[in-house]
Amino acid sequence: MSDVVLAGVSVAYDGAPVVCDLDLSVASGEWLALIGPNGAGKTTILRAIARLVPFRGAISIGSRALTELSSREVARQVAVLVQEPQMPVGMTVSQYVLLGRAPHLGYLGKESARDRGIVREVVRRLSMEELASRPLDRLSGGERQRAAIARALAQQAPVLLIDEPTSSLDVGRQQSVLELIDQLRREQELTVIAAMHELTLAGQYADRLALLVDGRLAAVGLAAEVLTERAITEHYRAQVRVIQMNGSGTAVVPVRN
Amino acid sequence: MTATVTVSVVSERPAALAGMPRLPWPWAAAGLGALVICCAVGVLVGPVHIGVGAVVQALIGGQVDPGQANILWSLRFPRVVLGVLVGGTLAVSGAAYQGVFRNPLADPYLLGAAAGANLGATLAIAFAPGTSILAVNIVPLAAFVGAGAAVAGAYALGRSVTGLRSATGLILAGVAIAAFFNSIQSYVQQTQTASIRQVYSWILGRLVTAGWDDVLLILPYVILSAAAIFVHRRLLDALTLGEDEVTSLGIPVRRVRLIVVVAATLGTAAVVAVAGTIAFVGIIVPHAIRLLIGRSYRVVVAPAELPIGVITAFLGAPFFIAVMRSTRAAAL
Numbered sequence: 001m002s003d004v005v006l007a008g009v010s011v012a013y014d015g016a017p018v019v020c021d022l023d024l025s026v027a028s029g030e031w032l033a034l035i036g037p038n039g040a041g042k043t044t045i046l047r048a049i050a051r052l053v054p055f056r057g058a059i060s061i062g063s064r065a066l067t068e069l070s071s072r073e074v075a076r077q078v079a080v081l082v083q084e085p086q087m088p089v090g091m092t093v094s095q096y097v098l099l100g101r102a103p104h105l106g107y108l109g110k111e112s113a114r115d116r117g118i119v120r121e122v123v124r125r126l127s128m129e130e131l132a133s134r135p136l137d138r139l140s141g142g143e144r145q146r147a148a149i150a151r152a153l154a155q156q157a158p159v160l161l162i163d164e165p166t167s168s169l170d171v172g173r174q175q176s177v178l179e180l181i182d183q184l185r186r187e188q189e190l191t192v193i194a195a196m197h198e199l200t201l202a203g204q205y206a207d208r209l210a211l212l213v214d215g216r217l218a219a220v221g222l223a224a225e226v227l228t229e230r231a232i233t234e235h236y237r238a239q240v241r242v243i244q245m246n247g248s249g250t251a252v253v254p255v256r257n
Numbered sequence: 258m259t260a261t262v263t264v265s266v267v268s269e270r271p272a273a274l275a276g277m278p279r280l281p282w283p284w285a286a287a288g289l290g291a292l293v294i295c296c297a298v299g300v301l302v303g304p305v306h307i308g309v310g311a312v313v314q315a316l317i318g319g320q321v322d323p324g325q326a327n328i329l330w331s332l333r334f335p336r337v338v339l340g341v342l343v344g345g346t347l348a349v350s351g352a353a354y355q356g357v358f359r360n361p362l363a364d365p366y367l368l369g370a371a372a373g374a375n376l377g378a379t380l381a382i383a384f385a386p387g388t389s390i391l392a393v394n395i396v397p398l399a400a401f402v403g404a405g406a407a408v409a410g411a412y413a414l415g416r417s418v419t420g421l422r423s424a425t426g427l428i429l430a431g432v433a434i435a436a437f438f439n440s441i442q443s444y445v446q447q448t449q450t451a452s453i454r455q456v457y458s459w460i461l462g463r464l465v466t467a468g469w470d471d472v473l474l475i476l477p478y479v480i481l482s483a484a485a486i487f488v489h490r491r492l493l494d495a496l497t498l499g500e501d502e503v504t505s506l507g508i509p510v511r512r513v514r515l516i517v518v519v520a521a522t523l524g525t526a527a528v529v530a531v532a533g534t535i536a537f538v539g540i541i542v543p544h545a546i547r548l549l550i551g552r553s554y555r556v557v558v559a560p561a562e563l564p565i566g567v568i569t570a571f572l573g574a575p576f577f578i579a580v581m582r583s584t585r586a587a588a589l
Contacts, residue, residue, distance in 0.1 A: 071507045071509060074507060075507030078505070088497035091494070098277075099494070103507040108491075110491065132275040
């Protein structure tokens with residue numbers, strides 16, 4: 001089981017509170033989208049779950065407290081896809097994906113044939129075989145995003161944290177990346193927690209949405225419940241229309257008066 | 258997509274993964290060949306003519322003129338071995354610093370090792386000329402201690418200011434410490450004008466040696482340093498990711514950084530102590546290898562670096578300019 005439970009979690013940067021007393025639980029295999037205006041604390045919550053930032057309160061993964069785990073154990077439970085992954089110049093896709101095996105190796109350990117086999121499977125699963133020997137700096141934006149997903153996948157962690165998976169992609173690539181994540185989630189029963197700024201896409205792909213405002217939970221629930229004109233107008237200071245599209249989700253459309 | 262493969266299912270085939278870094282044998286062989294040539298030149302060239310036959314005889318323990326044997330064994334062989342150790346160590350340490358600090362311009366002297374060594378040597382030359390401790394000349398010892406003290410100081414300063422959250426704090430601390438040590442060194446040098454020539458000749462760096470003493474003095478540190486960096490090569494590759502990304506892979510970034518910096522400093526301090534501050538090698542060689550072979554630390558800190566290290570120690574500045582030019586051409 002890889003459910004993620006946050007109880008009374010607070011995070012402060014240099015004394016300034018960023019996340020305040022947050023309670024949130026994500027079921028095993030669920031996709032939760034964290035939405036909210038810039039600076040609401042979405043990234044910080046992801047960083048806390050990956051234990052990249054000190055927090056107060058309790059976070060548990062699969063009923064084990066995060067603070068009880070070693071760094072490598074955390075990394076075997078939680079894979080992180082940051083918003084702008086560093087793509088080291090000259091590093092090939094294979095080398096990059098292989099870095100995802102780090103949590104399964106000893107400090108000075110070397111990758112085994114099994115690790116390389118896993119990388120090959122991941123690369124094949126993401127249809128990147130012909131890119132395996134290509135340096136990262138010669139990939140397109142969409143290919144880079146797939147490489148980053150591959151590295152996270154090679155980590156074989158049941159929980160996948162994603163920060164803005166589609167931030168620099170065109171609408172077609174946004175859809176294909178999200179479809180890919182969703183397929184992988186189903187195949188491998190991943191728990192996905194993703195900070196998303198595209199509200200319509202968030203509603204279409206996530207099981208539930210959590211709306212964060214100033215580090216606090218303003219609403220959590222299904223897209224139709226959370227994505228209301230009133231909430232978005234109030235918290236995003238945006239002019240929008242919310243349209244229920246029969247069976248195709250909830251569309252949030254900016255309007256101009 | 259029809260894929261139903263899950264990543265936990267792994268084939269039993271021997272894994273040959275495309276796109277993994279490999280040490281290209283032609284380049285490694287070329288490096289080794291060039292190393293042999295350089296060593297041969299280093300052994301054969303000198304004020305006293307000694308033929309190839311005599312050198313070979315000396316190496317295999319055959320009949321050699323005692324005078325020639327003496328020159329070979331107490332001057333030329335140790336000099337060449339020292340050159341290999343110094344060049345190789347500076348090159349490997351430079352690569353390690355560049356990896357740890359994610360800065361292509363980092364060199365082994367980045368954290369003040371050179372300034373510390375210079376100060377230590379200057380103090381020893383000025384105030385205790387000709388002294389030795391346990392039959393070892395005090396100058397290299399003082400330089401070694403100075404280099405270590407400077408880097409330790411930089412590390413402590415960087416840690417107290419930024420808590421080592423960023424490599425930048427450490428680099429700035431190194432700059433500050435180097436400036437501080439350099440100012441003391443200049444002061445000592447100005448007040449002790451009698452020893453100024455000796456100090457300068459030390460600072461400018463050299464590979465003259467009085468036999469095997471220097472080689473034996475630095476050998477343990479050089480081996481330890483190179484081995485420690487070599488076993489961290491996979492982690493040095495991982496450090497090229499962002500801070501959050503490396504940490505989220507369960508890699509103890511600070512520990513890796515500390516161990517590699519200590520190892521690289523140990524090697525640098527040792528070679529600086531006997532050879533003075535030889536510039537550029539720590540920058541040129543890793544970049545040359547990246548241009549020729551590839552960027553992965555798996556190959557950059559591999560033993561192939563050693564031969565190329567000694568070559569650039571000979572070629573020096575012209576090579577640096579060439580590397581700079583080709584890098585710029587590639588960037589444009």
